[in-house]
Amino acid sequence: MGDGEQNGNGGPDSSSVPGPDATAPEISPAGRKRPIPEAHKHIEVNFCKTPGCENFGVPPRKGPIIKGPGTKGQDRYKVAGHGKGTSALICAACGKGTRLKSNQAVYEEFERQSAYLFVPHPLSCPDESCINHRPTKESLKTAFRRYGKTKSGSDRWQCRECKKTFALGKPSVGHKKPHLNIRAFELIVNKVPIKRMAEILDISYTSLYGKIDFLYDQCRLFAASRESQLRQMEFKRLYLSTDRQDYLINWGDRSARKTIQLTAVATADQRSGYIFGLTPNFDPSVKPDDLEQQWHAAGDASKRPHMRDCARLWTEFDYRMSMARAGRLGEDAVAPARDDLDAPELLDLGQQLPKNGVQVHADYLMHGHYWFLRSLTHGAEKLRFYIDQDAGLLHACLGAFTDKVLNRQADVVQVDIQKNLTIDQRKNAHGKAKRWFEGERTRFPGMKDNVIRTAILAERIAAAREASKAERGKLQDVWLEYPFPDMAEPGKKLRFVTDLDDYDDRHVANLLMKGSLWPVDMVFNRIRRRMSMFERPVQSVRRARRMWHIYAPYDAAMVEKMLTIFRVWHNYVWVDAKAKKTAAEKLGMAEGKVRMQDIVYFDTRSKL
Structure with a gap:
């Protein structure tokens, strides 16, 4: 193991489990400066997963493989699997194995899922070369000054360093019918399809999708303002249930009538019903063409899956390999049920990858x-x-x-x-x-x-x-x-x-x-009942009772947007009929039901 593959791409050479959480600034791979818990800076997932085993939580070290018991302080693992396929780490102490993962890819996925918590401060100089483009907490006190208002009534500010001025408008600035935002929120969580929403609100599809984007952004901002404080909250015990749910995306091109299948994982608190995380395996920030360029530049085709720079994401190479495996099963083969997210997914011949954005491997999700x-x-x-x-x-x-x-x-x-x-x-x-x-x-x-x-x-x-x-x-x-x-x-x-x-x-x-x-299963059932896009498919009598996903979206990015809107509504607005409280209220995150308008028009400027 002298080549370091046992740790995965980007993983540290650590011989101990992660230390206690602490906050420290660090530059993320995306170039943003944000506080990262100390333990997350040293993410390591490649070790024995058998509690009680002497190697539980102890990553392999660089050096020769010691077969058998070995001596104290020496590596006690071996790698199974050869060629370009998936490799497994076998513990010599208990004999059990676990598939090798890229530590760097796990960190990247953690960063993607937690990105909404790190909301940039609304005051930022528009000049990217200015020191106040990314002001610190200390410099905010003196970096800017108020500079009147615009004709529309928005606050105008001036950077004291470069003297540039900029305006900070209300969240709904530019909306021609802002009074419809709350109504759109209500329709989304009450199972009204997109076409019916457009008719009820009497707006175009373009305007409706713009409002969905706006509600998605506002829900993320609101959730960040509350959940960024979770680390400071004390809980005696948390009983957390985790499960997953699949969603299908309809084809958008008649020449390629293949669906896209995404998986979302959610964890719900048993006592309150509060949903911690509800994120699908889809990254809209990465373009497929850029991913392919990175794939070829890094030479990932010659590397094992856990050693690739693009280990976290589905590439065309992954898709071709999956189609080849499915082809060997026959033209009518259907991908087996995803009973093991730790194993590479197998797409069937009727599935494809997203055209805009990229799909994340379910194990890294x-x-x-x-x-x-x-x-x-x-x-x-x-x-x-x-x-x-x-x-x-x-x-x-x-x-x-x-x-x-x-x-x-x-x-x-x-x-x-x-x-x-x-x-x-x-x-x-x-x-x-x-x-x-x-x-x-x-x-x-x-x-x-x-x-x-x-x-x-x-x-x-x-x-x-x-x-x-x-x-x-x-x-x-x-x-x-x-x-x-x-x-x-x-x-x-x-x-x-x-x-x-x-x-x-x-x-x-x-x-x-x-x-x-x-x-958590109740959460998934509520999603099916409340969100038209995720309604269960209906059978077509005229077409041999084939399943028809009549309301499924055509854009994979809509899955995360709708799930985020639902999660915030479920946690802060929906009231449990028995307890007569919201999930956030029962968890201690809110003092009562949050009004929809307080989410829709949540304004980060209120902290200025």
Whole structure:
């Protein structure tokens, strides 16, 4: 491993897990100066992902491979996989492997997902060569002075350094019908299709798309003003559920009738329902032609995937390789379900890449998501992650929170649910479990149901430990059947991934009792019901019942815009009928329901 490939492109040669978070300025790859947590400056995701293993969280070092146990301080990994394909890092201590990733690509994806938090100050000299084009917090006090107003009433400012003047208008400056912005916001989150919106608002499609862009920008600014304070907030415990959802983009060219499939990953807080991150694997800031030029200039064609400069993004080379694999399966082949985001995606012959903007590999989307979560949850004393049964989700979570797992500040539980059961099957399973529980009650006279459930689960945990042949982490590879199924999550099974044999059975039972994907799945269901673009496809009777995505967008960039608008609405405007509070209110991010106009006309100038 002397060539350094074990760390991935741009990764540091570190032999320890990331240190405690701290804030320090650093120049990002895009050239922007922003505060980056210390741990993120040394992102490392290539190491053993088995909690309890002596190599858990310990990256490989440069130097020869030591086969077998090795000696103290020497590398204990080997690389599997040859040629230009995907390589895996095999731990010599536990024998388990994990696919190698580019640390630099993970950092780039984290930066993309967190970019909205770093809102530039509204006061900036328009002259890029001026020192006040990027003023510091200290220089802002003396860098500018007020210089009257424009004819439209906007504030005019003058740079004291170069004497240039510039105006700062209201957010809706230039809008011919600004009074329709709030109405457009309401229509978007109430499942009104684009064509109907244009009719209701009596505006052109160009004007409507302009308003969607405006609402997207305002929602990002508003979210940044609140969520940039999350790192300073303290939480006793956060129970977070993570899952993913796919969205299809219709073809825009009749000569290439192929769809685009994007994946979005979301994490929701179980107690409040607050959505932390909801970002699809699409980067609109990169042009496909520029990516191809960078690909050829870097010589990525001759490198392994994790060593490429463009490891994070889908290139034409990736697409051709995927089509070749799909072609070998046959003309009617359909890409297999994405059951493992850690593995390279396989597109089928009916799919294509976006024409404007580029698609992000799903595994890097997931890694970037969890590093983003780490930056937001700095003030949490304990973190409990409940994730879908997916190796990519698991490795990404463990890769970002390794040190917190070791310090027992974080635990990870995988959740497996039989999602394809019919209503009748769910009712039968629920009725059977209910009758069984009635009989179990007799063993615990006078106890409340929740106490009885915990006791029964603790008994099963003890039996699983007794039957396990593992010396340590006896529950790590055991799927425990949850004996109390409900209609929402039938056939549920749980796996305590971060078992280190230091929790008693009742502690583990309480941890597993909260094992659920329901909070995030409810978010995804609400997206389907509230956003016309993401409505489930309908069947065409005339065309052999083929699926028709009638309202799906034609521009991939619309997915992130609409999801961002929905996330802000869901967190700050939508009121839970039972709790009669918004998600932000329950989390402590707001004192009450936020009015739509306060989001639509949020003005960063209010801080001046």
